[in-house]
Amino acid sequence: MFVNQLLPGILLAGGLLAQAPPAWTPEYSMKVKNVGDVTPSPDGKWVAWTETRPVMEGEKSEMLTHIWLARGDASDRWQLTRGDKSATSPAFSPDGMFVFFASNRGAARQIFRIAVDGGEAEAVTSFQGVIGTFAISPDGKWVAFTGRETDSNDERAVKEKRDWKVADENPRNQSLYVTAVEPGLDGKRAWKRAASGPYNIGNFDWSPDSRRIAYETRPTPGADDGRKADIWEVEVETAKVTALAATPGTEAQPRYSPDGRYLAFVRGSGGSIAGAQVALLTRAEGKVRDLPKSFDESPALLEWSPDSRGVFFHEGRGAKRFVYALPVDGPPVVLYAPAKGTAAPSKIAGFWMGLTIQASDEPVEAYVMDVRGGGPRRVSAANSSLPLPPLGKTDVIRWRAKDGREVEGLVTYPVGYEKGKRYPLILNIHGGPAGAFGESFIGAATLYPIATFAAKGWVTLRPNPRGSTGYGLPFRAANRNDWGGGDYGDIMAGVDYLIAQGVADENRMAVMGWSYGGYMTNWVVGQTQRFKAAVSGAGISSLVSMWGTNDIPTTLDDYFEGAWFEQPDRYIRMSPLKYVDRVTTPFLVLHGGEDLRVPLTQGIEMYEGVKRRGTPAQMVVYPRTPHGPQEPKFLLDIMQRHVSWVQQHVR
Numbered sequence: 001m002f003v004n005q006l007l008p009g010i011l012l013a014g015g016l017l018a019q020a021p022p023a024w025t026p027e028y029s030m031k032v033k034n035v036g037d038v039t040p041s042p043d044g045k046w047v048a049w050t051e052t053r054p055v056m057e058g059e060k061s062e063m064l065t066h067i068w069l070a071r072g073d074a075s076d077r078w079q080l081t082r083g084d085k086s087a088t089s090p091a092f093s094p095d096g097m098f099v100f101f102a103s104n105r106g107a108a109r110q111i112f113r114i115a116v117d118g119g120e121a122e123a124v125t126s127f128q129g130v131i132g133t134f135a136i137s138p139d140g141k142w143v144a145f146t147g148r149e150t151d152s153n154d155e156r157a158v159k160e161k162r163d164w165k166v167a168d169e170n171p172r173n174q175s176l177y178v179t180a181v182e183p184g185l186d187g188k189r190a191w192k193r194a195a196s197g198p199y200n201i202g203n204f205d206w207s208p209d210s211r212r213i214a215y216e217t218r219p220t221p222g223a224d225d226g227r228k229a230d231i232w233e234v235e236v237e238t239a240k241v242t243a244l245a246a247t248p249g250t251e252a253q254p255r256y257s258p259d260g261r262y263l264a265f266v267r268g269s270g271g272s273i274a275g276a277q278v279a280l281l282t283r284a285e286g287k288v289r290d291l292p293k294s295f296d297e298s299p300a301l302l303e304w305s306p307d308s309r310g311v312f313f314h315e316g317r318g319a320k321r322f323v324y325a326l327p328v329d330g331p332p333v334v335l336y337a338p339a340k341g342t343a344a345p346s347k348i349a350g351f352w353m354g355l356t357i358q359a360s361d362e363p364v365e366a367y368v369m370d371v372r373g374g375g376p377r378r379v380s381a382a383n384s385s386l387p388l389p390p391l392g393k394t395d396v397i398r399w400r401a402k403d404g405r406e407v408e409g410l411v412t413y414p415v416g417y418e419k420g421k422r423y424p425l426i427l428n429i430h431g432g433p434a435g436a437f438g439e440s441f442i443g444a445a446t447l448y449p450i451a452t453f454a455a456k457g458w459v460t461l462r463p464n465p466r467g468s469t470g471y472g473l474p475f476r477a478a479n480r481n482d483w484g485g486g487d488y489g490d491i492m493a494g495v496d497y498l499i500a501q502g503v504a505d506e507n508r509m510a511v512m513g514w515s516y517g518g519y520m521t522n523w524v525v526g527q528t529q530r531f532k533a534a535v536s537g538a539g540i541s542s543l544v545s546m547w548g549t550n551d552i553p554t555t556l557d558d559y560f561e562g563a564w565f566e567q568p569d570r571y572i573r574m575s576p577l578k579y580v581d582r583v584t585t586p587f588l589v590l591h592g593g594e595d596l597r598v599p600l601t602q603g604i605e606m607y608e609g610v611k612r613r614g615t616p617a618q619m620v621v622y623p624r625t626p627h628g629p630q631e632p633k634f635l636l637d638i639m640q641r642h643v644s645w646v647q648q649h650v651r
Contacts, residue, residue, distance in 0.1 A: 020387030023415070024443055024451035026639035028389070030054050030632065032444045033382040037089060038346040038354030038366040041096035044072045046116055047354060048080065048090035048099050049346075049366040051382045054445070054632030055084075061633035067101055069116060070379040072352070072368060077379060080114060081121065087112075089133070092349070093181075094140040100124065102131065111143060113181075124189065125179055132174050133203070137210040141181055142236070144194065144213055146174040146201050171220035173200040176213065178236055195234040195241060202229065205254045211236060214244060214254035214263055223597075224552045226250070227270035231263075244281060245288065251279075253301040257308040262328065264311045266299055271558040272434055273477040278311060278326055292331040294324065297473045303348035305371070312353070312371065314345045316470030318408055319396055319438045321345075323353070325371075335371060342438040343367075343376075358441045360394035360412070390415045392454025394442060399497040401466075405478075407490045408471070409463035410437050411498065414454050423459045424650050425504035427495055427524075427531070431515030433467035433487065434476055447514050447537060447628070449639040456643065459503055465490035480559055483543075483574045484523045491520065492528075506530065510646045511585075514538055515598060515627065519576065522606050525587065526579030533649035535588040535642055538598045538627055541580075541606035543571040551596040580609035586616040586649045590638055592625030616649075 021028055034052040041047070052065040065086040070077035080099060081087035091100045098113045105112070106123075109131045114121040124143055125131065132146035157163040175196035180189045195201065195215060204215035214233045218225045230246035231254050244263060245251035250270045256263055263283060267290075268276030275297030281288045299313040302323070310327040312335065323336040323345050336343065341359025348354075351371050358364035363383035367376035394412045401407055414423050428448050430437050442450035453460050464471070465487040467479035479487045498504040510533040513521045518539020525534045540546050547553050547564045556571075557563055564571040572578055587610045591603035600621065607619040620641065622634045629635045 020389045022389060023455035024389050024391070024449070025455070026445070026449045026452055026636055026643065029443055029445040029449050029451065029639065030056075030636055031386060032363055032441070034444070035356050035364045035366050035380055035382050036344075036346065038356055038368070038379075039090045039092065040072065040347070040349045040352035040354045040368055041092040042094060042350045042352075043096055044350060044352040044368070044370070045096055046070070046092065047072055047352075047366065047368045047379045048092065049354065049356075049380055050088060050090065051380070052086075054635075056632050056636075061631040063630070063632060067099065068366075068380060068382075069099065070366075072379075074368075074377055074379045077381065078118075080116075080118070087121075091134070091136055093136055094138055100134070100136060100143065102134065111145060124181060125191075127177070130174075135204065135206055136181070137206050138208055139210040142178050142210065143181055144176060144178050144204065144206065146204070147177055148172055148174050168220075171200065171222070173198075173221060174202075176201045176204060176215055176234070178213075194236055194239065195232070197241075200225075203253060205256055207256050208258055208260045214256065216252050216254065222551060224554055227554070231265055245279070250276070255301050255304060255311065257304045258306055259308040261308060264301060264304065266301055268297075272555045273473075273480060273558055275473045278313065280328060291326055291328070294326075294332050295472060296470055296476075298469060298476075299324075299326075302345055302353070306350055312345075312348055316436055316438070318470050319410060319436065319464070320470075321438065323355075336369065336376070340439075342440060358439075358444075360410075360439050360442050361388075361391050363388075363441045363443065388443065389451075389455070391442060391451055392459075393417065394439070394450075396439070397494075397497075399494055401486070401490045401493045403486070403489075405466065405486075405490070407463060407465055407494060409461060409494050410439070411462075411503070412442055412450050412454050412460040413503070414457045414459055417459075420502055422502060422505040423457060424508035424646075425495065425498060425506075425510070426453055426458050426460045426646065427491065427509065427511040428460055428462045429491060429511070429513030429517035429520045430462065430464070430468070431513070431517045432469070433479060433483075433516040434469050435516070436464045436468040436470045437462040445632075445635060445639070447635070447638055448512065448642060452639070452643055453646075456647070458646070459498065461494055461498060461504075463491050463494045465494075481561060481570065483519070483559065484527075484576075488520065488523060488527065491524075495530075508532060508650050510534065510650050512537070512642060516540070518598070522576035523579075525583045525585040526576050527582075529582075529584050531585050532651075533588075533646050534585045535590065535645055536603070536606060537590045537638070538592060538595055539576075539589070539602065539606065540598055541575065541602045541609070542577045543575045544568065545605070546598070546602060547571070549599045549601060577605055577609060580606065581613055583610050583613060583615050586645075587618075588641065588645045589617070589619040590641065591619070591621055592627060592629070593621050593623045594625055595627050597627040 038049040069080040111125045112121040129149040134145035179191035199217040200221040202216035229252045263281040278291045302312040324332040326332040345355040366380035369376040512535040514537035518536040521536040589607045611617040
């Protein structure tokens with residue numbers, strides 16, 4: 001069914017390769033598969049990964065994910081799981097004979113395993129509730145997982161219409177469970193709750209002897225409690241619990257060294273713009289010391305080296321992502337820096353690292369790399385048979401802000417770009433603000449169809465202004481108490497740079513962004529009338545109401561050094577809604593109906609303000625949608641609306 005609905009340019013029945021369409025469109029971008037969770041087996045013999053495609057036939061609008069498998073030398077590959085239910089989170093058994101995965105093939109999400117040579121998948125769990133993450137013990141005998149058991153009282157309350165909720169009462173916390181991999185003589189698998197308490201359990205790691213588990217806790221699963229994470233340890237057999245790292249700061253991402261001597265983790269003072277670094281607990285002595293800081297002070301731990309002499313981590317550096325080796329004694333060393341494009345490491349097992357690599361002009365694929373030396377080797381072919389229509393060239397550029405600070409960004413030129421000719425400009429602003437644009441494939445199905453913009457003859461600027469990640473902590477914190485100030489100046493300096501270079505037509509410009517990018521879009525149109533069209537996706541309009549209604553209010557505390565009622569003038573002054581009476585730019589608002597991060601009311605306030613002024617305005621609400629679209633039909637509609645709004649108003 002799916003093959004018959006593909007656009008020209010795909011391998012069709014009979015093996016004939018049709019030609020690519022003449023130009024990129026949002027519809028064609030939906031054909032680009034996403035690749036992730038690249039997981040090598042411990043011996044490097046196998047590599048598993050996931051491939052995701054949209055299913056939009058009839059009443060369906062969902063992403064379908066399945067697991068693929070290849071030999072480590074990339075000599076062969078095949079699809080391992082099938083069906084109309086997704087299979088995610090591949091993990092190898094220690095002997096490399098099985099791949100474990102999670103799927104909702106039954107009434108609820110369960111953990112399964114399947115032999116690497118294929119066959120029927122076998123359910124390992126029959127948990128009555130909601131399963132989170134899982135991991136197989138090093139001895140291969142147990143599977144640990146986080147989960148929340150079904151509460152029959154809650155179900156009864158819903159049926160009897162007594163399902164009121166008291167704020168901050170009875171959070172839906174996850175516990176830690178352990179179940180046997182092999183069934184007993186009775187055909188059943190023994191399982192037990194390993195750890196629980198008045199807290200939510202997050203990431204965890206097995207000790208190398210399979211006797212203990214180190215795990216994260218925080219008071220609730222709420223996003224605002226992420227900064228309150230601590231690390232505890234439980235002895236699986238006795239259920240004895242010990243605090244390993246529990247301070248007012250944040251301790252997360254526990255990783256045992258293979259020799260059992262150390263526990264590495266990431267700790268920081270907490271907060272959105274505070275630095276973090278890798279710390280090392282010597283387990284025998286119970287002493288903790290910080291390892292040298294990384295460039296961006298935002299390390300994401302991967303795994304230990306097999307000899308226990310150091311850990312691997314990754315973090316952003318400019319528009320790329322680097323992988324580092326951090327010795328137990330010494331500074332971090334770059335292990336892998338892509339010469340082109342950007343990489344996203346998934347997992348390291350033994351000497352083998354699984355990662356995805358993509359570039360502005362190359363779709364994402366899965367790779368495996370020997371951490372002892374040698375470059376990445378491609379193992380997937382998810383997008384290799386997809387013919388690519390002409391792509392606009394993308395360059396990393398730099399310019400100076402008014403205060404002399406250097407700012408970096410990405411510019412994508414129109415297809416057939418002619419030097420000296422001016423083109424309509426799309427200013428695309430990223431979310432965060434602690435985010436960054438990277439050198440990812442511009443033809444992929446994302447909120448902003450950059451390849452389509454280029455095909456339409458538009459140049460796109462994607463700046464990484466102060467506040468962005470990947471440029472060091474001082475740069476990331478440079479917009480504290482200054483939203484709409486220096487960051488706005490950085491962005492507009494980039495626009496002026498492209499105008500001065502003879503690339504952009506200052507009389508034909510549009511601005512758009514999502515989340516914080518939506519905030520900046522709202523801000524831009526209240527400060528200048530230079531833009532002919534604007535699209536605000538899930539954008540903040542009022543910092544005062546945002547503080548009291550979103551799920552991470554302390555993030556605003558970080559940026560503005562306190563709550564709104566402690567400094568109302570500052571919150572009001574930096575709210576785009578204060579300047580809504582100045583907006584003359586035709587304005588489109590896109591917002592998820594179930595958005596907790598930037599509540600729907602933020603979009604409504606901005607829309608109503610612009611509309612009341614008499615400026616052309618439109619608002620589209622996507623039901624069932626949180627802070628970003630999850631249903632592919634909605635994603636496609638968002639891409640199409642970005643294109644059509646610019647076409648309508650930028651001439």
